[in-house]
Amino acid sequence: MKKQIETPEEIGIIEGVENGEYKSIADNEFMAMETSLKRAAVNTIEKLSKRKAINIRLLESDIEKLKAMALNEGMPYQTYISHMIHKLTTGRLQSV
8 A cells, every 4th residue: 555645745755756856875875873862762752751750839729720630631640740840841831
């Protein structure tokens, strides 16, 4: 089964290849680049997956509200809090 190209990015890549905008590199250059990119990927994954425990004091009423919100999302409330903080710090949730 042939995959249909759907995105403008994919079409742009194919047009670039057809127009000669890309060139092959030597095997040794490719291997060096591959090694470097793999190392960067491993370092990124390690950095992004490190977790640190914190203690925070919240109002009981806020905790109850967070527990209800987490229940609606189908996750434990501490996981929900972590998830929401992550969304806030990565710009996927706007602060008020």
